[in-house]
Amino acid sequence: xxxxxxxxxxxxxxxxxxxxxxxxxxxxxxxxxxxxxxxxxxxxxxxxxxxxxxxxxxxxxxxxxxxxxxxxxxxxxxxxxxxxxxxxxxxxxxxxxxxxxxxxxxxxx
Amino acid sequence: xxxxxxxxxxxxxxxxxxxxxxxxxxxxxxxxxxxxxxxxxxxxxxxxxxxxxxxxxxxxxxxxxxxxxxxxxxxxxxxxxxxxxxxxxxxxxxxxxxxxxxxxxxxxxxxxx
Numbered sequence: 001x002x003x004x005x006x007x008x009x010x011x012x013x014x015x016x017x018x019x020x021x022x023x024x025x026x027x028x029x030x031x032x033x034x035x036x037x038x039x040x041x042x043x044x045x046x047x048x049x050x051x052x053x054x055x056x057x058x059x060x061x062x063x064x065x066x067x068x069x070x071x072x073x074x075x076x077x078x079x080x081x082x083x084x085x086x087x088x089x090x091x092x093x094x095x096x097x098x099x100x101x102x103x104x105x106x107x108x109x
Numbered sequence: 110x111x112x113x114x115x116x117x118x119x120x121x122x123x124x125x126x127x128x129x130x131x132x133x134x135x136x137x138x139x140x141x142x143x144x145x146x147x148x149x150x151x152x153x154x155x156x157x158x159x160x161x162x163x164x165x166x167x168x169x170x171x172x173x174x175x176x177x178x179x180x181x182x183x184x185x186x187x188x189x190x191x192x193x194x195x196x197x198x199x200x201x202x203x204x205x206x207x208x209x210x211x212x213x214x215x216x217x218x219x220x221x222x
Contacts, residue, residue: 030209031209031210031211033210033211035213040215041146041197041199041215041216041218042213042214042215042216043152043199043213045210045212045213048208048210086151086152088151088152088211090209095165096142096154096157096165096167097142097144097152097154097201097211098154099151099152099153100151101150101151102151
């Protein structure tokens, strides 16, 4: 099945810093989603981005489908950005999401 | 617009017991998928329901079973609980044959002692 690798596994930032999280996948995808998992376990949808670029406030994401990677950018990080960020992909219709192992982000004041 | 809801929030069971978890999909969604997330890991797919039938299944034993009701809500049942079944169980909903974006509920945290 499709493989998903996220990097880095852990990231510690000072408040106000910028960061880039990477997601590599091993096959073509028809769905790629970025999630933020809060301390209570809820997966919050950040982006649905199988290709192209999207922005939402301080967050933006780019997926280069032909090269099989996606990037999540966090600018001017805040302590509330802390948590685990997951990339998940689906490589054909109506198939399950396959998750990476996540990037654990800690933003310190 | 109600999002995905799950119940209960937390549950403690003893080895060998059975448990039922419940999920109501986002309004307008017809497909429900269940995932298990062990501590420190990413969610793992258990199975997916559409039109009250199991459509796909991940690598989980038959002790894990489910059901979908005509109103699209779903249940996950786990029999003969093992200590290793302790995890966060997540339900996701989507619309079949449309934009495949999945939305997740808050999860049920199951502890088996």
